[in-house]
Amino acid sequence: MASSVGVDDYALTRVPDSARYAWWSVAVQRFGQVSALSQFLLGATIGFGMGFWQAFLAFTLGAVILELITILVGVIGMREGLSTSMIARWTGFGRGGSALIGLAIGISLIGWFGIQSAVSAQGLVSLIGGLPEWGWALVFGLVVTAIVVRGFHSMTWTAYLTVPAFLILVGWSIISELSRHDVGALVASAPPGPQLSLLQGTTLVAGGFIVGAVITPDMTRFNRTTGDVVKQTLVGVTLGEYVIGMAGVLLAHAVSSAEITTIVTSSVGWVGLLIVIAGTIKINDWNLYSSGLGVVNFIGTVSGRKAHRGLATALLGLAGSVLAAAGILSKFTDFLTVLGVAFPPIAGIMVAEYFVVKKWRGDLEAARAKDTVPEDAPLWVPATIVVWVAAALIGEFADWGLPSINSLVVAFVLYVVAGKLGLIRGVGRSRTADADPIPAP
Secondary structure, three states: OHHHOOOOOOOOOOOOHHHOOOHHHHHHHHHHHHOOHHHHHHHHHHHHHOOHHHHHHHHHHHHHHHHHHHHHHHHHHHHHOOOHHHHHHHOOOHHHHHHHHHHHHHHHHHHHHHHHHHHHHHHHHHHOOOOOHHHHHHHHHHHHHHHHHOOHHHHHHHHHHHHHHHHHHHHHHHHHHHOOOOHHHHHHOOOOOOOOOHHHHHHHHHHHHHHHHHOOHHHHOOOOOHHHHHHHHHHHHHHHHHHHHHHHHHHHHHHOOOOHHHHHHHHHOOHHHHHHHHHHHHHHHHHHHHHHHHHHHHHHHHHOOOOOHHHHHHHHHHHHHHHHHHOHHHHHHHHHHHHHHHOHHHHHHHHHHHHHHOOOHHHHHHHHHOOOOOOEEEEEOHHHHHHHHHHHHHHHHOOOOOHHHHHHHHHHHHHHHHHHOOOOOOEEEEEOHHHOOOOOO
């Protein structure tokens, strides 16, 4: 049954050189991740509570945070050809810790999948009706699931179609609405809603894509060089944050609403339907794809058995569609705030281990030379779990700086210090039962 549901797409093995793509093929998908309808929602949320230039500063600070994390973690993924949760086994977390990361990624991205499907459902109900909002959420979620089950190749062609369509239609929407306003007046206008501080705005920007930054290896394992990772990050994150995010800010000021459906449909009518469809498909496929990889790693770690990525993806897509139908969109801001402090420590620890402490770097390099994964991994690394929790708590409760940056930097520093003191030690060893290569799809 499982083997007939999609492809496994190197879920637990290295991506071989023969299966890697030119940088622009991956870059289109990276840009599609950032330039999505949720970015409009984020821009509208910030614009509803911030002036234009304050919002610009929040997006700038947030983008710098995201690009730094994305490049460093992405280079690890490119070099090793492994997914985020698999790499975590040898970048400080051990097999048990990587299972926790896989589960955390799976849960958070299914939340994102539900949010995106709910945004689409709102637009579809207002534009064409026919089904209740929960019905459209289910339909849309299941359509995206069908694409993702087929793997990275299917998602590449989806990106080639949906990303240009989304950008053209969004450009039309922006020009159509802003042509009826004095842009200078909008830039100078006060926010139409309750005011957000710079700290809150930057945290929302960083939280809005922090999980995407942390799971970058799921995408960059298909890259060929470090330069490819840097180019696609600078292009994708910068354009996505500024072009889409700041457009959302201006439109929120123009329409005096943070409601994305109101903004999209205020001046372009039925074209809004195409914007909703194109904008959501391209981000939601990656939400579901990485969620499936994380859960496959979790199941393999806990049960010792290989779960098929395609089947796991199908089940997760159904779960995410149900979450959308149940109304997860109402928790959007709270959801971003939690992600903004819980996920950066993962990247901080991985970067500290791989580039500075290097406790298990040799294992990865030796296995890479044989085009496989290390034969075993530490079962647990207790110091890492302590660092992760401590960094997240500091990010949540410290009343200075930016929470996302705080948790990231604290995790990096604490892990390096623990490494220099000899506290980074594995407890137990676990054979990598899934080290045998999986046949190419």
